[in-house]
Amino acid sequence: MGGSGLLGLEVTRQARRAGQRVATTFHTRRPDGDAHHLDIRDRAAVIALVRAVEPAVVVNAAYLQADWATTADGGTHVALAAAATGARLVHVSSDAVFSGAAGRYDETAVPDPITPYGAAKAAAETAVKAITPAAVIARTSLIIGRGDSQHERQVHALAGGAPGALFTDDLRCPVDVGDLAAALLELASSPHAGVHHVAGAGAVSRHELGVLIARRDGLDESALPRALRAGSGLPGPADVRLDNTKTQALLTTRLRGAREFLASPLPVE
Incomplete structure (x- = not known):
């Protein structure tokens, strides 16, 4: 589910490269290959499609930050x-x-969301646990692509003079989309269940993340405006560091930190 997004496309690419038969879903942008239009908010449609395709594994990467029905109800429909x-x-x-x-936060931490999106994600987790106890719930952080994530686009825009700033007191554990997709596929083929933290090793601020992206892409890092989230009035948590120690011990896929995976230049297509 969510096959046309940054993560869904990478999961699909890696699975097909491994010789697996993959069917994806989309809502607005149709990806290549065997893709099915689906409104994840429609419970009957979700169940009918999964019955028709008969997959061994379902990876649900679908969400919409501003829409409870997509993120919370949709996650419930996929679990059903x-x-x-x-x-x-x-x-x-x-x-x-x-x-x-x-x-x-490690995997035993109890969710305490303070935004509507966080509440929707927490509600979906609760539904998944109740409906499919053997499922994997993979919590992740900022997903960085290979030039095409929203975070990378923002850095390029700011370096070019666009308004805005990157917070120096907003900490996360960014993950490379390739590492994340590989870890999800590894968990899918494992006997593991429950909550897993599939985030990059080590925390960085959003400003440091921007500097790392700028260095990789040859941008002027000094042009990136900095600011403090504290006092900005913007909703949302400032310091969320997912501890991936337990999950990393189960995986052969290495979840690299941003300082490592952004040290290499972008691959030439």
Whole structure:
């Protein structure tokens, strides 16, 4: 589910490269290959499609930050469809389920969201646990692509003089989209269940992340405006560091930190 997004496209690419038969879903942008139009908010349509395709594994990477029905209800519909067909479910969640009050969070931490999006993600997690206890709930952080994530686009815009700033007191554990997709596929083929933190090793501020992207892409890092989230009035947590120690010990896929995966130049297509 969510096959036309940054993560969905990478999961599809890696699975097909491994010789697996993959069917994806989309809502607005049709990806290449075997793709099915689906409104994840429609429970009957989700269940009907999963019954028709009969997948062994369902990876749900679909979300819409401003829409509870897509993120919370949609996650519930996918869990119901997986349970009805016996499919293995890997549900992608977010560090947005936490308030930031604790700073560091491992897999045992209880969600305490402070934004509507975080609440929707937490609700979806609750539904998945209740409906499909054997599912994997994979919490992740800022997903960095190979030039095409929203964070990279923002850095390029700011370096070019666009208004805005990057917070120096807003900490996350960014993950490379390739590492994340590989880890999700590895978890899908494993016997593991429950919550896993699939985020990059080590925390960076949004400003440091911007500097790392600028250095990789040959931009002027000194042109990136900096600011403090504290006092900005913007909603959302400032310090959410997902501890991936437990999950990393289960995986052969290495979840690199941003300082490592952004040290290499972009691959030439």
